[in-house]
Amino acid sequence: MKTRARILDGKAVAREVRAEVKVRAGRLRERGIVPKLGIVLAGGFAPSQIYVRSKERACARAGIEVEVARFPDETTFEELRDRIQEWNQDKALHGMIVQLPLPGGIDSSKVLDLVKPGKDVDGLTSMNLGKLVAGRPEFMPATPAGIIELLVRSRVGISGRRVVVVGRSELVGKPLANILLLRGDRGDATVTVCHSKTRDLAEVCRSADILVVAAGRARLVDGDMVKPGAVVIDVGINRTEQGLVGDVDFDSVAAKASAITPVPGGVGPMTVAMLLVNTVKAAENQASGE
Numbered sequence: 637m638k639t640r641a642r643i644l645d646g647k648a649v650a651r652e653v654r655a656e657v658k659v660r661a662g663r664l665r666e667r668g669i670v671p672k673l674g675i676v677l678a679g680g681f682a683p684s685q686i687y688v689r690s691k692e693r694a695c696a697r698a699g700i701e702v703e704v705a706r707f708p709d710e711t712t713f714e715e716l717r718d719r720i721q722e723w724n725q726d727k728a729l730h731g732m733i734v735q736l737p738l739p740g741g742i743d744s745s746k747v748l749d750l751v752k753p754g755k756d757v758d759g760l761t762s763m764n765l766g767k768l769v770a771g772r773p774e775f776m777p778a779t780p781a782g783i784i785e786l787l788v789r790s791r792v793g794i795s796g797r798r799v800v801v802v803g804r805s806e807l808v809g810k811p812l813a814n815i816l817l818l819r820g821d822r823g824d825a826t827v828t829v830c831h832s833k834t835r836d837l838a839e840v841c842r843s844a845d846i847l848v849v850a851a852g853r854a855r856l857v858d859g860d861m862v863k864p865g866a867v868v869i870d871v872g873i874n875r876t877e878q879g880l881v882g883d884v885d886f887d888s889v890a891a892k893a894s895a896i897t898p899v900p901g902g903v904g905p906m907t908v909a910m911l912l913v914n915t916v917k918a919a920e921n922q923a924s925g926e
């Protein structure tokens with residue numbers, strides 16, 4: 637009888653990563669430097685309030701100070717710009733993120749590009765995304781970086797494997813594909829990226845040794861779309877009447893895959909952990925005058 641897939645426990649791996657960040661933050665504090673993150677939170681979108689609260693908690697536990705700048709739904713580009721520019725100059729604040737989505741009418745890419753690249757701990761400025769594509773990454777976006785970290789620490793080999801990424805967003809799919817193409821053990825994959833215009837998605841997915849689904853469509857991928865023994869990473873967070881579900885139909889896929897991430901408790905905790913890693917790294921860089 638076939639055993640069910642191994643669960644890739646993002647919560648446990650994130651705990652490990654956060655403990656390492658805490659040690660690094662402690663070393664900075666011994667030198668009189670308190671690592672600090674700024675979060676721009678615009679509008680009242682409920683999931684964003686939850687994500688920001690969990691980021692605040694994780695920072696506090698890891699010894700990273702946080703300041704949240706809250707703006708109402710009717711805020712303007714200029715108000716956000718002024719705060720980001722103030723934080724760009726603030727030597728006591730080492731990293732900042734802009735919680736997405738922004739209220740309607742505000743161009744998020746224009747806002748993101750105001751962040752000084754050295755403080756861009758979400759890795760979403762054009763400069764940092766460009767460096768990643770050029771093969772010289774500095775800060776990598778937290779969700780894709782978290783997926784790689786989870787695979788590596790779960791001893792899933794990436795090099796030489798065929799990886800299919802479903803989704804091509806600037807936040808997840810596109811940076812992930814580029815990280816997977818970097819040279820070295822954490823990359824060197826053969827990468828295929830799918831999106832809503834991909835023909836015969838099921839067949840492409842079945843070619844994957846590692847299948848990453850980041851489409852934002854509840855249970856888009858089921859067991860028939862997965863090769864026996866594949867590793868499946870479910871990035872999706874969908875609020876449905878049955879509660880929170882991923883982009884992967886867990887039961888049918890777990891019966892076929894060799895390993896799978898749960899939702900919740902898979903990629904989500906890794907995203908927060910990698911934000912902490914990037915923040916402490918920004919503080920270390922700034923402390924050493926980079």
Ligand code: NAP
Pocket residue numbers: 779802803804805806807808809830831832833834837850851852853856871872873874903904905907
């Ligand atoms: P997004 O910006 O909406 O992008 C979705 C991507 O999926 C697009 O490229 C879209 O194709 C593609 N897609 C949609 N329906 C498809 C279909 N039926 N077949 C094939 N491709 C399809 O979403 P995102 O920001 O990347 O987020 C994706 C999911 O991950 C969401 O559920 C989000 O909540 C979740 N998420 C989780 C975390 C975490 O920490 N766990 C972090 C970020 C996001 P087109 O480009 O052609 O439209």
